[in-house]
Amino acid sequence: MRLLPALLLCLPLAAHAAWIDIEHDFSDDKPWSEVAAKLPPYPKDANLLPFNVSSATSNRFFVDAxxxxxxxDQVVRYTVVVKAAGGATNVSYEGIRCETGERRLYAYGHPDGTWSKARNAGWEPIRMRSLLSYRKALYEDHFCPGGITVRDAKQAVNSLRRGAR
Structure with missing residues (x-):
């Protein structure tokens, strides 16, 4: 009879050990790998969605819907168009990885509607302290609210149409 209480004391430990194994079975042991990015068609003005970066800049910022x-791979990819107050326009195809707060430049757009792939463009941290960082604005307000990746393009487009929260 003294054996029964000792066994009952061990049951919670055995159950806990089994739970740990179950958690291990469901954990993601595979390292992250990026899928190949395909360049989109060059943006059209009719598809550009404006977004706010900061009142500290006179540039206007858009994402091609x-x-x-x-x-x-949970990377949000998009074309961004930056129109400077002086008339210059910059176009680039980029990605944001919400899980790590990183960004990547894939290609630059040219006025003739062509793309040039970016050279040596790896993943870099988003500058979260800069008031002028459009990537920070996209990360925080539209593509990664609360650090969580949007479900799909439709959710990202809806967020841009609503404006920053």
């Missing part, structure tokens, strides 16, 4: 995608 048709270019937004959320890959199987």
């Amino acid at each position: 048709d270019s937004i995608s959320v890959g199987a």
Whole structure:
């Protein structure tokens, strides 16, 4: 009879050990790998969605709605168009990885509607302290609210249409 109380004391420990194994079975042991990014068609003015970065800049910022995608690798890819007050326009195809707060430049757009792939463009941290960082604004307000990746392009487009929260 003294054996029964000792066994009952061990049951919670055995159950806990089994739970740990179950958690291990469901954990993601595979390292993250990026899927190949495919360049989108060059943006059209009719598809550009404006977004706010900061009152500290006179530049205007847009995302091409048709270019937004959320890959199987959980990278939000998009074309951004920056129109400077002086008339210059910069176009680039980029990605944001919400899980790590990183960004990547894939290609630069040219006025003739062509792309040039970016050289040596790896993943870099988003500058979260800069008031002028459009990537920070996209990360915080539209593509990664609360650090969570948007489900799909439709959710990202809806967020841009609503404006920053």
